[in-house]
Amino acid sequence: MVMDDTLVIGGRKIASRLVMGTGGAANLEVLERSLVASGTSLTTVAMRRVDAAGGTGVLDLLRRLGIELLPNTAGCRTAGEAVLTARLAREAVATDLVKLEVVADERTLLPDPIELLDAAEQLVDDGFTVLPYTNDDPVLARRLEQVGCAAVMPLGSPIGTGLGIRNPHNIAMITEAAGVPVVLDAGIGTASEAAQAMELGCDAVLLATAVTRAGDPERMAHAMRLAVEAGRAAHGAGRVPRRYWAQASSPNLDP
Template identity: 65%
Template structure:
């Protein structure tokens, strides 16, 4: 019990941040700014993602100024993403603009390769990561659950790796838990499950498999009750981390009695 508490209390270091909560939140997809703020509070998160878009591009941008204010009032740090970028060049420029807008060196690097799956374009991702690391960024790349690519991203200087459990927004959970376990073996930097979370058990499984944190966006924002789901995710992340530290029992094909046979009476 003593050591489990000690592990739970260790903050997660991401760049210059020391995070006590191991749940990261996406800010997209909420029905309103008020629900988003309530979900942030219920989740206990200290780091949330935001995107960068044209001023006046649509009705939502009228609320853009208040987004920055709302997040500041919530006391959370901002992690800009490069969502919507399909080339290393666009992603690098977007990250540089985000650094200018939000005064942070952190970037959640997304270089998308495919409209239908939104899975990363590995060569472009690696190229962008290398350039951004050289430019002084703390790079947190959204990647696949490929342990080799994860290692390559760390080799070019990424501060963490953020593999998808399944496609963004799919809610399909962790389709290949064995690969996620291999990624855990492959890297020592923080490992953050980034996409595919559908419900709380997915977040708990990610932590049980050795992730250092879980990123949830659609799973919370598009739940029927986002605030309640935010609380559920927070509890799941904590439970999963405790279970990982506690050390689960091995899986066995046959039963193993938990009640001893000694002293069993002869009744017939």
């Protein structure tokens, strides 16, 4: 059975279902080895004030590796800030893709749903392909889809916590109902959690910290790649129903 199982977001084919972040990597060399091991084809960057002394290292790296850029609006607290940052990103790196992040406070880094929906609507109207980082709220996910987002990206748990997927049932409800791709974004700590996201029906996983701050980032990147592939295959294969009592898997003894 051979089917085209390529992820498509906003009309773009995305070769890998593992979307990577670049934050937290010790240096560009480690980042490069991790990105290659992950097999990713889409990777986030942040927008910050230019530093005359600093180079454009991460941009050059991603372009050399042939990885598509996904600029984010990290650090924005209001819809207005996020819209301006997205427009600057489009100008700076020439893409209409944006990972829309509008967080409420530093302590939780949880999305502010009111500002997020407002920004999403404005950016869709302005021609962006909007991938919003959102709460694990099926209603908000639906609203984001309704205003024209090309995907929804619910969190498993707060950014950088590595707490995995705290509300798997909510993620399942989101994937069950969504008409656009669902990307599990934030909270993944280890490979089993990436596989779980895919088994819950997510179309892709976005992670950074779990790889960049792992003991061996390159090895963890490889583990994540395998986990996403395994979870995708398992989801497609259809797991057995859970049973209360045992069911023998060998024939009964002859009487």
